[in-house]
Structures are given as structure tokens and as C-alpha cells.
Amino acid sequence: MAVFENAEVLEKILGGFFRLLSGTPEVADKLIKAKLIIKFHYTEPDLTLTVDCSGDKVEISANDDTKKPTVEMFMKAEIAHKFWYGKVNLTAALARRQMTAKGPIPKIMALLPAIKPAYAIYPKYLDDNGFEKYNIHK
Amino acid sequence: MQLTDFFQFHAPTKIVYGPGLARDLEAELNDLKARRIFVITDNHVQQMDFYQETIDGINRTGAQVVGVFSDVPANSGLKTVKQGATLGSELEADSILAIGGGSVIDTAKGVNAEMSLAGDLMTDFCGTHTMPHPLNPLIVIPTTAGTGSEVTLVAVIMNEEEKTKMAFVDRYLVPNLAVLDPEVTLSMPPYLTASTGMDAMAHAVEAYLGVDASPYSDALALQAMVMIRDNIVKACQDGQNIEARGNMLVASNLAGVAFSHSMVGVGHGMAHSCGGLCGVPHGVANHILLPYAMRYNLNACEDRLGVLARLFFIKGTGLTGRELAEKAIDAVFELQRELARGAGMPVRLSQVGVKEKDLPEIATATLSDGTCIYNPREVVYEEVLQSLKEAF
Numbered sequence: 001m002a003v004f005e006n007a008e009v010l011e012k013i014l015g016g017f018f019r020l021l022s023g024t025p026e027v028a029d030k031l032i033k034a035k036l037i038i039k040f041h042y043t044e045p046d047l048t049l050t051v052d053c054s055g056d057k058v059e060i061s062a063n064d065d066t067k068k069p070t071v072e073m074f075m076k077a078e079i080a081h082k083f084w085y086g087k088v089n090l091t092a093a094l095a096r097r098q099m100t101a102k103g104p105i106p107k108i109m110a111l112l113p114a115i116k117p118a119y120a121i122y123p124k125y126l127d128d129n130g131f132e133k134y135n136i137h138k
Numbered sequence: 139m140q141l142t143d144f145f146q147f148h149a150p151t152k153i154v155y156g157p158g159l160a161r162d163l164e165a166e167l168n169d170l171k172a173r174r175i176f177v178i179t180d181n182h183v184q185q186m187d188f189y190q191e192t193i194d195g196i197n198r199t200g201a202q203v204v205g206v207f208s209d210v211p212a213n214s215g216l217k218t219v220k221q222g223a224t225l226g227s228e229l230e231a232d233s234i235l236a237i238g239g240g241s242v243i244d245t246a247k248g249v250n251a252e253m254s255l256a257g258d259l260m261t262d263f264c265g266t267h268t269m270p271h272p273l274n275p276l277i278v279i280p281t282t283a284g285t286g287s288e289v290t291l292v293a294v295i296m297n298e299e300e301k302t303k304m305a306f307v308d309r310y311l312v313p314n315l316a317v318l319d320p321e322v323t324l325s326m327p328p329y330l331t332a333s334t335g336m337d338a339m340a341h342a343v344e345a346y347l348g349v350d351a352s353p354y355s356d357a358l359a360l361q362a363m364v365m366i367r368d369n370i371v372k373a374c375q376d377g378q379n380i381e382a383r384g385n386m387l388v389a390s391n392l393a394g395v396a397f398s399h400s401m402v403g404v405g406h407g408m409a410h411s412c413g414g415l416c417g418v419p420h421g422v423a424n425h426i427l428l429p430y431a432m433r434y435n436l437n438a439c440e441d442r443l444g445v446l447a448r449l450f451f452i453k454g455t456g457l458t459g460r461e462l463a464e465k466a467i468d469a470v471f472e473l474q475r476e477l478a479r480g481a482g483m484p485v486r487l488s489q490v491g492v493k494e495k496d497l498p499e500i501a502t503a504t505l506s507d508g509t510c511i512y513n514p515r516e517v518v519y520e521e522v523l524q525s526l527k528e529a530f
Contacts, residue, residue, distance in 0.1 A: 072265075091350050091401070091511055092144040094266050094307075102265040105305045110506040 003078045003134065007045040010077050011062050013134065014042075017084065017125055018051055021118055022058035030114035031058055036107055039069035042077040071103035085136060086119035145352035148309070149395050151289045153316045155388060157380055160192045160237075160279050160319040164199040170275040170314055176231030177206045178222055178246040183238050183281055184208050188322050192237065192279065205229040207249075210238065213413070214245040215296035216260055216304070223252035223259075233275040236313075237322075239334070240285035240420070243278050247293035247311045250276050259306070260297065266307040276313040281322050283373075283386035284334025284421055286341055286394020288316035294410075303414055305508050312398075318391055320383035328374040328481035333421030335370040335386055336477065338362065340409070340424035341393035343432065343446065343470075344402035347439045348512045351400040359396040363449055365389035370473075374481040403513035404504065405431025408526060411503035416492045425483055426490070429470040430525045436463055438514040443467065487530045497526045 004010040021027045031053040038051045050067050052059040061067070075083075079098050082088045090112075093099040101108050126135045154166060167175075175196060183189055184206070193203050207222045226234065226249055234253075236246030252259050254273035263269055278288035287293075293306040326334070342362040345355050365385045372382035408431065409423035432443060443463035448454065450469035454462050477483040484490050492500070501523040504510070510517040 089143055092142075095146060095350070096144070097267045100265065100267045102262075102268050104302070105265060105307070105508040106302070106503075106506040108265075109508050109510060112511065113505070 002044040003081050004045060007047040010042060010045055010047050011049070013126070013131055014040075014077070014080060015049055015060055015062055016129060017122060018049060018058075018060045020121065020125055021115075022051075022060060024117070024121070026117050027114060028058050031111070032056065034107065034110055034114065036070045036111070037067050038111070039067075039072045040080065041072060041074045042080060044076050044078065047077070069103070071101065071108050073099060073101055073108075075099045081134070082136075084118060084122040087136070139353065142350065142352065145350065145354070145399070147352065147354040147399060149289065149398075151313050151316050153289070153318060153391060155318040155384070157319060157321050157384065160188060160317055160322055161195040163196060163277075163317065166277070166315050166317070167196065167199055167201045170233065170277070172233035172275050172277065173201050174204045174230060174232045175201055175235050175277075176226040176229055176233070177203055177235045177237065178210065178242055178249060179206065179208050179237040180210045180242050181208050183242070186322070186325060188319075189237065196235070203235075204231050210242050210245050212241055212419075213296050214241045215298040216248075217298055218245055219248035219252060219259060219295060222246075222249040226253050231274075233277065235277045235279070237279045237281060239280065239282040240287050243280065243285060243287040243313075244293040244295055246276060246278070247287075247313075248295050248306070250274055251306070251311065260304065263308070264304050264306060267309065269308045269310045271310070273310050275315070277315040277317065278313045279317045279319060279322060280387070280390070282326060282330065282334040283323055283383070283390040284337035286338060286390050286397065288313055289391060289394040290398040292398070301414070303410060316391065318384075318387045320380055320387050323383050323387055324378055324380070326377060328377070329483065331374050331377065331386070332370065332477045332481035332483050333419060333425055334390070335366055335373065335421075336425035336428065336483075337421035338386070338390040338393045339366045339370070340405055340428045340431075341397040341402060342366065342389075343428060344405055345393065345396035345400045346446070347432070347435055347442055347514055348400045348403050349514055350512055355396040355400040358392045359400075360445075360449065362389040362393035362396060363446070365392070367450065367473075371476055371480060374477065401512035402509050403431065404434050404510065404515075404517050404522065404525075407504040407507035407509040407513070407517065408500065408522065410507050410509070411500045412487065412492060415500055415503060416490075416496055418487070418490045418492060422484065422490055425474065425477070426485060426487060427525075427529055429467050429474065430529045432467045432470060434521065434525050435514050436460070436467070439463070487526065492530065494530060497523060497530060500526055
């Protein structure tokens with residue numbers, strides 16, 4: 001069974017998490033420096049989230065086909081959930097095609113140091129925003 | 139040994155070895171049902187005796203060489219791939235034969251993708267595992283012993299407009315057949331023998347030290363290192379030594395299978411950046427940077443570097459683990475010096491066109507290189523810059 005009941009819940013949780021990160025200077029400043037538009041394609045449930053770092057601030061939008069992404073990532077929502085817990089071995093996930101990346105790989109790699117603080121933020125974010133039941137540590 | 143949480147081993151390329159084998163591929167071509175073969179090579183290889191003998195041999199089998207694309211430059215790019223794919227499609231080729239070094243082989247992978255898939259290589263398939271189905275048969279005859287690309291799932295192709303090297307990583311890019319014929323490598327001059335051979339050594343060492351190393355990749359990487367250790371100097375000293383040439387070709391192939399699984403690390407990251415920004419040939423950059431990359435990883439890999447020390451005949455008696463690891467790095471420095479004396483190899487970045495002012499930009503580019511996630515230690519700007527300064 002999928003971790004998230006439907007796309008609305010997924011948008012609330014992951015979209016909300018991205019919006020939190022976009023207001024976290026430690027992460028957002030580096031994302032803005034990268035000047036990328038990243039589109040995450042999730043399945044089970046189906047949803048896309050676009051993280052637009054091409055301007056002066058990070059903008060998050062769901063199911064947005066108006067922006068041309070620099071980089072696209074494809075994965076099940078469950079893998080994304082585990083990833084933000086720091087529980088996905090990225091190299092294994094890429095090798096097993098649990099995650100696929102479309103676009104210039106160096107630009108994707110450049111983001112990894114930027115998102116590092118996010119792993120610690122995610123479980124706390126779930127607890128603080130009424131999503132405790134999704135906290136896999138509970 | 140401590141096993142990682144996950145590893146896999148998938149080496150689908152059929153590998154055949156034999157001196158003179160490139161002239162007689164009937165059995166292998168029949169297996170692949172390759173009938174209309176499009177050859178991709180470069181102008182230099184096309185002038186070699188073995189090249190025409192290979193083409194003649196194919197045409198005697200019932201298969202047919204329908205065309206040849208030889209305009210492949212040293213650092214091939216997307217435009218070259220497009221040109222090759224257009225020609226191959228016009229000729230209605232059903233398979234591709236790449237004869238050459240890394241640039242030719244990677245171009246052939248790109249051409250094969252363009253010809254086999256509906257879509258644009260750059261727009262639709264740049265990245266990791268983006269290709270929806272298998273490609274046409276790809277046969278590779280490597281003419282250098284270093285790249286390993288004849289067995290890897292990676293193609294690195296230059297985006298001329300953005301002046302960046304684009305990485306395509308996909309299981310369907312892996313060639314179907316690798317023909318290892320040491321006779322085709324006999325004419326390589328000592329400098330090229332040394333630089334491509336040290337590229338293979340860097341593949342083996344970094345595959346062994348990387349975070350995704352497994353017992354499978356270890357076995358291949360260690361055997362590759364032994365064969366390179368025993369043969370690289372011999373092959374440089376006597377290019378006609380078929381045994382040394384054969385060993386180097388097989389070692390390069392083993393290292394290729396190893397790093398196709400456990401990838402490479404910061405050494406290759408620095409080498410890619412030196413190549414992209416300053417035009418340093420890939421093998422030369424790896425030759426110079428390998429011991430510095432090993433030193434970068436010393437704190438994370440003492441035990442594994444200790445294994446390499448023994449491989450270089452260093453006895454561990456009375457030495458701490460760290461001292462033994464440092465001896466392994468010294469042994470690679472010594473091999474560098476030997477190749478400098480015997481093959482004229484440079485040992486410093488300052489000898490190959492890199493300027494001191496370039497180092498910060500090279501360090502920045504290294505951090506964005508795809509290899510960094512496979513390095514056993516975090517790749518940090520200040521420390522990469524320090525390594526580059528030491529290698530300068």
C-alpha cells in the first residue's frame with residue numbers, strides 16, 4: 001500500500017516541506033545560486049512538484065507544465081519520503097532505477113550539498129505539522 | 139569483509155579475446171544477427187593495416203559493412219553524434235561496430251541511442267536510466283587499453299554549445315560484444331600506452347576504494363591492478379610485446395567492468411574538470427592525479443589502501459595500518475616516476491597546460507562532477523583545491 005493516501009496529501013506533505021525549505025536560508029540560498037528548475041515526478045500517487053530556483057526566491061508549484069525544467073527526477077512517492085529521511089542509499093537507488101534523473105547530471109550533483117540540512121528537518125517538520133503518522137521513526 | 143547494504147552485478151557484454159581476432163568475427167556476428175553494420179571509427183585508426191583487414195573480414199562473413207563514419211574527434215560531441223546517427227539511419231544499418239578509443243566508443247553509444255530510440259539524445263535521454271528499451275547491437279573493438287568503455291553503461295559526450303561534458307548512464311548503453319584483440323593496440327606509442335594504462339589503473343583503484351565497491355568489483359579491480367602493475371612498463375618499453383599488450387587490454391576491460399559497477403571517485407572528478415576546463419587528456423590527468431586522490435581518501439580507506447600496498451610488494455612487517463596505506467600511495471608515485479622516465483609522462487598539472495589561476499575553478503567543477511557521490515570521503519572544495527595545489 002502506498003505511504004500517502006492520495007495526491008492531495010502528498011502535495012500537502014512534500015509540497016509543504018519544499019515550501020519550508022524555500023524559507024530556510026541555509027538551504028534556499030544555495031538552491032537559488034544553482035539557478036535550476038527541478039521537477040519531481042512522483043507516482044503512487046501521481047503528482048509533480050516543480051521547484052523553481054531560477055529567480056530571486058524559490059517557488060514551489062504542483063502539476064505545473066508551464067515551466068521548463070532543467071532537471072527532472074522520477075520516483076515513487078515512498079522513495080521520496082524515505083529519501084528525505086536520509087534512508088535511501090542514493091547510489092543504490094540510481095543503480096536499481098528506483099530513482100531516475102533526466103538532465104545534466106553535474107547540475108543534479110551540485111544540489112546534494114545544498115539539501116544536506118534538509119534530512120534533519122524532515123522528521124521534525126512532519127511532527128510539527130500534524131503529519132506524525134507518516135514519521136517512520138514513530 | 140563488511141558488505142554494503144546493497145550491490146548488484148550485471149555484466150551483459152560478451153567478451154572475446156585473441157590476437158588477430160578482429161579479422162574473424164563471423165561466429166560473433168552470427169550470434170548477434172548483425173547483417174548491416176555501420177562502422178564508427180576515427181581518421182587515425184582508419185589508416186591502420188588492421189582496420190581494412192577487419193572490414194574485409196566482416197564482408198567475407200555474409201554480413202555487410204554498409205558505411206563508415208570516421209569524423210570522430212578526440213573529445214567527441216553531440217554534433218558528431220547527430221551526424222553519425224543521420225548517416226547510419228540513411229544507410230539502414232541494423233548494428234554498429236566501433237573501432238577506436240574512448241571517444242569513438244562513446245560516440246558509437248550515442249549514435250546507437252539516437253538511431254534506436256524515438257527522441258533526441260540530449261533532450262530526452264541525458265541522465266540516468268532514461269532509455270525505454272534495448273538498443274541495436276553494438277560491437278566494440280577497443281584500440282587503446284584504458285577506457286574500459288567497451289563494457290560500461292556510461293557515455294560521456296561533449297555539449298559543444300555549453301562546453302560541458304554530458305553523462306549518459308543507462309543499462310542499454312552497455313555494448314553487446316567486446317572484441318579484445320591485442321594486435322590492434324601494437325602501434326600505440328609509449329606515451330599513449332602509459333596514459334591509457336594509467337587511466338585503467340585509476341579505474342581499478344577508484345572502483346576498489348569507492349562506496350559502492352562489492353566483492354565482485356573488488357575481484358576484478360584487484361586483478362586489473364596486478365596485470366597493470368606487471369605489464370604497463372613492459373608495454374611502454376616494447377610496444378610489440380603481444381603478451382604485455384594482451385594483459386593491458388584485459389586489465390583495462392576488467393577495470394571497466396569493476397568501475398561500471400562501483401564507479402570512480404574524486405580522482406576522476408578532478409580529471410574530468412582538468413579535461414573540461416584546461417583540455418588535459420583524460421588519461422594524462424588521471425595519471426597525474428591518482429596518487430593525490432588516494433591521499434585524499436587516506437583517512438577513509440586505510441585498510442583498503444593497505445591491501446594495495448601488499449599488491450605493490452610492500453611488506454607490512456612493523457608498519458601501522460596508516461604507514462602501510464601511505465606506502466601504497468608512494469608506490470603509485472614511484473610508478474608515475476617510472477613512466478615519466480620511460481614514456482615521457484608529465485607528473486605535474488603545471489606541465490600539461492593548467493595554470494595556477496585555474497585551480498579554484500577546477501576545484502569548483504570537481505564538486506559538481508557525478509563521480510563525487512561515489513567517493514569514500516565527502517568531496518569538499520578546500521580539500522580538493524589543496525590536492526590540486528599539491529599536484530600542480
